[in-house]
Amino acid sequence: MTAQDTQVLVATDIIKTFGEGDNATQVLRGVSATIARGEFVALVGPSGSGKSTFLSIVGTLLKPSGGALRIAGEDVLGLHERALSEVRNRHIGFVFQFHHLLEDFTAIENVLMPVFGAHTRVTGGFIERAHDLLERVGLADRVSFRASKLSGGQKQRVAVARALVMKPELVLADEPTGNLDRKSSDEVLRLLRELSRDEGTAFFISTHDPSIAQRCDRILTMVDGRLTG
C-alpha cells in the first residue's frame, strides 16, 4: 500500500476567490493538506479565516478557484455535478453544527437517507447498519422517533450515525459540538473518536473549541486563508 493509497484527502494549493475585479476577495490563498485513513484532524482558526470555505471545498460542495483536490484517490475537480454527487455519497460524510436532520422523518429514516443517493431501495444490510449505528450512538430506544421529537444532543448523534451509514472514508464535521452544552459536546466527541477508531474513518473537524482540538490526532490552524501549522 503506497502513501497515496492511505490518504483519503489530498488538497494542493487550494485557492478560493469570491467576486471579480475590484470586488474580488481571496479567502483561501494556497491551502495544502493531507489526511490519512482513520486520522482524526482538527481545523482551528478565527472566524473568517476560511475554515468553512475549505471544508466546503473538501466536501465538493464548493468549487475552488485553483489548486488540486483528491478524495479517496480520485481527482474530483474536473468532475461534473452528477459525478460529484456520487463522490459525496460514497466517500464523504457530513456532520453540521445545526445537525440538519429532516424533521418530518424518524431517526432511522434520517440515518438511511444517504443510501438513496446510490440505491433505489434500502436493503436489509443498510437497515441493520442503521440500527447498529443508532445503538452505538445511544439511541436504540429512539429509532422510530421523529427528528422533531429529539433533543439537540440526540439530533446531533443521529446526524453522526447518518454521516457514517455509507461507510465513507472521510467525515467532515463543521463545528459539530458548537450548538451543544459541554456534557453533550463531550459525549459527541467521544462518539466520533470511537467510531473513527472502529470504522477506520478519517474525521476532519472544524472547531473553535480548543479542548476539542486538543483531543484530535493533529491540529491544522487556518489564519487569513493559509494553514500555518
Added chain:
Amino acid sequence: MIFELKVALRYLVSARLQSGLLMFGVSVGVVVFTFIAALMNGLSVRLTDDIAGNVAHVTLEPELRVPRAFMASPKGRALFAVQPGHDVEPVIRTYRSVLEVALRMHGVRVAVPEVLGNGTLARGEKDVAVTVTGVEAENADAIAKVAKSLVRGRLDLGVGNVVVGSRLAAELGVDVGDRVSLRASRTASPQSASGPAEAVMVVRGIFTLGVQAIDERVAYIDLTSAKKLFGIADGVSIIELKVDDVWQANTLARRLARATRLKASTWLDRNARLEGGLRAQATTSNMIKGFSLLTIAIGVASALFLSVSRRRADIGILRSFGIGRGAILRTFVLQGLLIGAFGAVVGAGLGFGFTHLLLLASLTATGAPSIPVDPAQGEYTRAIVLALIASGVAAVLPAWLASRIDPLEAIQS
C-alpha cells in the same frame, strides 16, 4: 422512485392542513370542470335531440329537372328564360334500390320512402293548406317521434286514416274520429283530366311535436293513399334517413349523393344557426374548463413554491449526501401529481354527486329536468387526466428550482 415517493408523501402528510386545502382546491376546480361539462353537453344533447330528433338527418330527393333550351341556329343569338319543373313533380322511381344502397351504408340507421305533396284539408266550410306526408304505416314513427308525441288517438295509418298536428286540428276544429276531406293541390300527372284528386279520411290521431311548422301544417297518411292522391304510379318523392351520429350527416350525405346520384341535403343545412350556436357554446364551455384547469395549475404551483422554500434546508442536506438533482426534481413533481391525482379523483366524485343532486332537484312534475344537466356527460375521466397533467406541469417549475438549489447556500442559510 421509492425514495422520491416516500419523501413526497411524507412532506404532504406532515403539512396536512396545507395539503388538504390544496387538494380541496383541486377538487373544486374539477367539480367546476365536470359540472360545466355535464351542463353544456346536456344542453347540447337536448338541443340537438329537440331539433334533430324529429327531422330527417339526411334527405334524398331527385334533382330538379330543368327543360333544355334549343337554339334555332348556332350562328344566331337569342335571349330566353327557363322555368324549371312547373308541370311534373320529380319522383324517385328507383327508390327500392336506393333504399338498399342507403341501408347498406355504415352509419345509416333507417331509411324511409315518402310521398310529399301539398293539399287542402277541409271540414265543413273551413279548409287549411297542408303538407301531406305519405309514409308506410310501419315507418310512421321512424323520422319524427309521432307516436310519442300523440296527445289524442293513436298512430294508425291504415287506408283512409289521417294523423294531424294539434295546431292544425285546432284550426280545423276536428278531433279524433272526425271525418275530413283531403284534396291534392294538383296531381303529378299532367295527363289527369279529372282535376285534383280528393279523399275523405278519418282523423285517427293528433300529435304535438313541439315544432310549429309540423304541428300546424303536416298531415300523415299512408304511402299508398298518398301515391293515389298525387297520381304517382311508381316511385316516391323523397327518402328520409336517420343516422347514428347526427354530426356525421354531411359526410354521409356526400357519400349517398355520389352513390345514388340523388340530391342529398342534411338537417345541418337547414339548421346552420344551431351548429354555430352549439360551436359557440362548446367554445365557452372549453374556456370555462380551461380556466378551472388554470386555477388548479396556479394553486399547485404556488403551493409547491412555498413547499420548496420551506424545504430549502432539507434539499440542501439531501444534495450534500449525494442525492441527485433528478431525484429532487422528481420528488416535487410527484408532490404535484399526488395532489392532482387525489384532488382530481375526489373532485370527479363530488362533481358526479353534485350533478346528480342538481338533476334530482330540478325534476319537474312531468319527470323532465328543468336544468338540462346530464351527469353521464361530465367528462370525469378527461377531467381527472387533465387535472393530473395540469398539476404535473405546474409542479415542473418549482421542482426545477428545487433541483437547482445550491446545497451549500441552503445549509448555510
